[in-house]
Amino acid sequence: AQTVTQSQPEMSVQEAETVTLSCTYDTSESDYYLFWYKQPPSRQMILVIRQEAYKQQNATENRFSVNFQKAAKSFSLKISDSQLGDAAMYFCAYRRTSRGGSNYKLTFGKGTLLTVNP
């Protein structure tokens, strides 16, 4: 079974600085997707960034970027120029590539609570 590990229960960063959240995963699959979700106090689950395993290029979305190391099974999230609105719980998630009839299941890590200090 696939597992996702976030080793940092809590992190803090100063406003305007850069922070990196760690995520490792375990799978025997060669093709899959990886995600970072943000959960602010409103409880919404907001997709931050997505990476397809077959793509070597790291995904980027504005201030958010990932460092995807497939051989090491590592998928860290870097937030640049941190803003107060980035404060939230961040979840790393894995999903196997869908095949006919398979479950579209996300396997989540336990989350990292990010605090942004003014």
Added chain:
Amino acid sequence: EAQVTQNPRYLITVTGKKLTVTCSQNMNHEYMSWYRQDPGLGLRQIYYSMNVEVTDKGDVPEGYKVSRKEKRNFPLILESPSPNQTSLYFCASAPRVTVNSPLHFGNGTRLTVT
């Protein structure tokens, strides 16, 4: 607006009193799923549905039931709630499983069972 709507947002109940949490999506998605979120455990899948009348267990199905009689609705039923089902629940949907598309989540239902 495309969305997944869950109701209620908050629910407090007592042990053994049957309850239903509703979930509806307006995007004509085939796939729907329920997750529960607990501190230190992340989100775990309870049940999922590939299409109308097609449902199956996720990782933590004990104590829950679901039904999918219509494409847009996927209610979560707790026949006899217990305190260990106190949790934050999320409904999610996606287009056909074979389409590469992220899950769309509802806004969550905070359930407390006393």
